[in-house]
Amino acid sequence: MTATQAALDRVTRVPGVRGALVISAADGLVVAEQLMDGVDGRAAAALTGSLVGRLGRTAESAGLRPPAFIHLRADAGGVLAAPGPDDLVLVAVVAPDANLGLARLEMLEAAGRLG
Amino acid sequence: MTDDIRALTDRLADEPGSLAFLELADALRRRGQLDAAYKVARGGISRYPGLADAHDLMARVLSDQGDLAGAFDAWSTSLQLDPMRTSALKGIAFLYFRAGDRNAALTHLERALEADPDDLTIPQAIARLGSEPRPTAVAEPSGAEQEQPAASPVPSDRHGAQNGAAPERAPAAGVFGTVEGGDEGLLLVDAQGLRLAGRLNGTDGDAAGDRVAAQLAGVSREAARAARLLGLGSWQTIAVESPDAHLVLAQPSADAVLLARREPSLPLGRVTLLAERAARAARGWLENGA
Numbered sequence: 001m002t003a004t005q006a007a008l009d010r011v012t013r014v015p016g017v018r019g020a021l022v023i024s025a026a027d028g029l030v031v032a033e034q035l036m037d038g039v040d041g042r043a044a045a046a047l048t049g050s051l052v053g054r055l056g057r058t059a060e061s062a063g064l065r066p067p068a069f070i071h072l073r074a075d076a077g078g079v080l081a082a083p084g085p086d087d088l089v090l091v092a093v094v095a096p097d098a099n100l101g102l103a104r105l106e107m108l109e110a111a112g113r114l115g
Numbered sequence: 116m117t118d119d120i121r122a123l124t125d126r127l128a129d130e131p132g133s134l135a136f137l138e139l140a141d142a143l144r145r146r147g148q149l150d151a152a153y154k155v156a157r158g159g160i161s162r163y164p165g166l167a168d169a170h171d172l173m174a175r176v177l178s179d180q181g182d183l184a185g186a187f188d189a190w191s192t193s194l195q196l197d198p199m200r201t202s203a204l205k206g207i208a209f210l211y212f213r214a215g216d217r218n219a220a221l222t223h224l225e226r227a228l229e230a231d232p233d234d235l236t237i238p239q240a241i242a243r244l245g246s247e248p249r250p251t252a253v254a255e256p257s258g259a260e261q262e263q264p265a266a267s268p269v270p271s272d273r274h275g276a277q278n279g280a281a282p283e284r285a286p287a288a289g290v291f292g293t294v295e296g297g298d299e300g301l302l303l304v305d306a307q308g309l310r311l312a313g314r315l316n317g318t319d320g321d322a323a324g325d326r327v328a329a330q331l332a333g334v335s336r337e338a339a340r341a342a343r344l345l346g347l348g349s350w351q352t353i354a355v356e357s358p359d360a361h362l363v364l365a366q367p368s369a370d371a372v373l374l375a376r377r378e379p380s381l382p383l384g385r386v387t388l389l390a391e392r393a394a395r396a397a398r399g400w401l402e403n404g405a
Contacts, residue, residue: 072353
């Protein structure tokens with residue numbers, strides 16, 4: 001099993017995670033994915049990649065080091081993103097009742113092993 | 116083929132699933148290569164049928180091609196996906212005006228004004244609707260006009276601000292008076308990336324705040340698009356963990372973004388609560404006419 005597949009397995013085992021994918025931040029393309037039906041991986045990759053890039057520039061403008069973790073919270077769930085090495089980002093789409101604390105820990109651990 | 120179009124073409128060829136088609140089609144359109152722009156935009160829509168940006172772009176291409184009915188349909192689709200999209204509202208207003216229906220044009224401009232009260236081109240276009248005999252009162256929403264305000268019949272304060280002119284609204288004090296820490300580490304930003312209130316803590320607080328504000332322009336729209344296309348509804352907050360600080364974004368209104376920054380020693384959940392309190396304070400300030 002590759003590091004990427006292992007990362008996706010870890011994250012998708014967390015209760016409430018509807019899917020996970022590894023994307024290339026620079027171009028918003030899917031590198032690998034494990035998604036439930038109804039989750040559009042291409043859209044998730046393109047839009048999350050763009051948002052992560054914008055937030056990274058925001059942090060840089062504030063004199064901060066790049067984000068280690070991002071959580072977009074919405075009415076019906078959320079998107080989690082953990083940038084890793086080689087411009088890769090581990091992304092998870094979560095339901096409103098997801099265990100966010102566990103998902104965050106798993107993603108931070110798994111993102112560090114990407115690449 | 117110019118270098119920028121060549122680079123965008125190469126990028127899209129390498130990554131056909133990326134959003135590079137938006138830039139490429141618009142670059143082609145601005146250079147008058149409308150057939151090529153149309154093909155690129157059509158390919159993008161086939162991949163991202165739920166992306167309002169793609170339909171908005173297609174509408175501009177079709178408008179430039181003279182296919183006004185097609186442009187109307189594309190802007191309508193864009194509005195279905197993003198009802199607050201001012202470029203589409205202005206585009207449809209322009210088309211109604213071209214067709215001689217001033218009332219419908221006015222209705223759409225008023226909706227655009229509700230969506231973006233800071234876009235000064237809109238009230239000016241509304242004012243000119245009653246006096247201009249030919250269809251130039253409503254600024255045509257072509258990219259060339261949007262991006263070259265000097266050529267626009269409707270002056271745009273937004274672009275003036277980007278060019279270094281003083282923003283219409285100066286940063287205000289006391290917006291966050293009831294929030295822990297006051298204005299320090301809180302930033303209220305409008306949709307054009309202008310700082311409305313607050314300051315970031317740091318060695319060059321106001322300058323850093325202005326730089327961050329500029330980066331935050333459009334983040335609300337981008338977050339809204341991501342949440343909607345993923346079936347998540349409306350976005351509430353965005354929490355960003357950096358080794359140096361915790362940042363939380365909230366949305367006091369459709370056109371403004373609130374940023375709270377605190378030291379990483381403060382738990383992120385508390386920073387989120389702080390951001391939500393500050394957003395409520397900012398909402399009250401904005402609703403009371405700032």
